[in-house]
């Protein structure tokens with residue numbers, strides 16, 4: 148910010164009566180030029196004084212606002228439970244106290260029961276809060292009843308059996324484990340390439356056991372919720388116990404449970420804290436009741452062995468890319484709703500899609516459907532699948548290469 152400098156000296160004119168007229172004219176002209184210079188200087192100073200005044204006014208406004216904020220008391224978070232003619236019933240978070248309170252007519256118009264609101268000391272509703280401000284809701288995907296069935300998963304019969312035994316049985320038949328005197332596994336770890344059905348497996352178990360499916364992605368914890376990882380892991384388990392029975396699904400667990408490296412950056416320390424929280428939640432797990440954990444990773448080689456100790460993820464289930472039979476079944480699943488022409492031969496397609504993941508087979512079916520739509524047909528033909536296959540392999544060839552401009 149510029150400070151105003153001292154004012155220029157006022158120009159003086161001393162005309163010597165002895166001077167000739169020309170000399171006097173010359174002196175007057177010089178005086179006039181001096182006056183113009185001083186006036187320019189003053190205008191410049193006026194400009195910067197005005198700038199400074201604007202800055203100071205802004206500063207005063209800001210300080211006044213800060214002062215107001217500091218003077219105003221904090222608000223409490225509550226949920227508007229019921230909107231009645233007598234007022235609004237709100238339940239304060241933390242102590243669950245229910246109060247009948249008032250709200251301004253304008254706010255009342257926008258208020259719906261279940262909204263998060265901020266209330267003051269007298270419980271009057273001050274604002275309606277955006278549900279998105281809840282980090283918990285952003286970091287976790289919660290599905291009270293996922294709609295995936297075991298039948299929707301192709302080619303993973305052995306894996307389905309293992310998951311049912313390790314996750315489903317302890318949830319629906321806890322007594323059996325107690326009778327035999329063994330601890331059911333706390334969690335299972337699914338590992339394998341991307342898009343092979345790991346998330347589907349976890350959703351299917353939750354569906355089968357009428358459990359709430361709660362998903363958290365390890366990579367997001369590390370990338371989006373910096374500094375909050377450990378707290379969110381604690382919240383995750385707390386939420387699961389509120390929603391029992393529940394299946395917790397931690398995707399990309401390698402992001403928080405990778406082998407310790409030698410580097411000592413603060414990012415690593417944060418990841419370490421998140422992982423320690425996860426381990427301690429898993430260790431204190433027995434008292435938790437009907438909660439099971441399924442984690443998934445594409446990078447099994449990177450995992451810290453601490454996470455694989457008995458009582459933690461002691462069941463490791465490999466979920467590989469589908470074999471020929473698996474590919475045929477997955478293609479059948481994803482074309483079930485399609486109107487297929489007689490020439491579509493799944494066996495040939497299963498042979499031609501060696502190395503494809505379940506997700507790639509699903510998008511192959513969608514692509515084939517797109518070719519039929521482009522041709523204004525509702526029946527999907529073998530030629531559409533062949534075109535889709537060609538497109539997918541071309542996409543793969545160009546993946547990672549610079550785009551060429553004609």
Ligand code: ATP
Nearest residue numbers: 299300301341342343344345346347477505506509
């Ligand atoms: P990632 O490791 O990338 O998280 P993932 O193994 O969890 O992947 P899913 O999210 O379960 O894979 O699968 C993605 C989509 O691919 C599914 O929604 C489904 O359409 C299809 N898919 C993958 N595997 C199978 C399968 N075995 N049977 C049927 N569909 C599958």
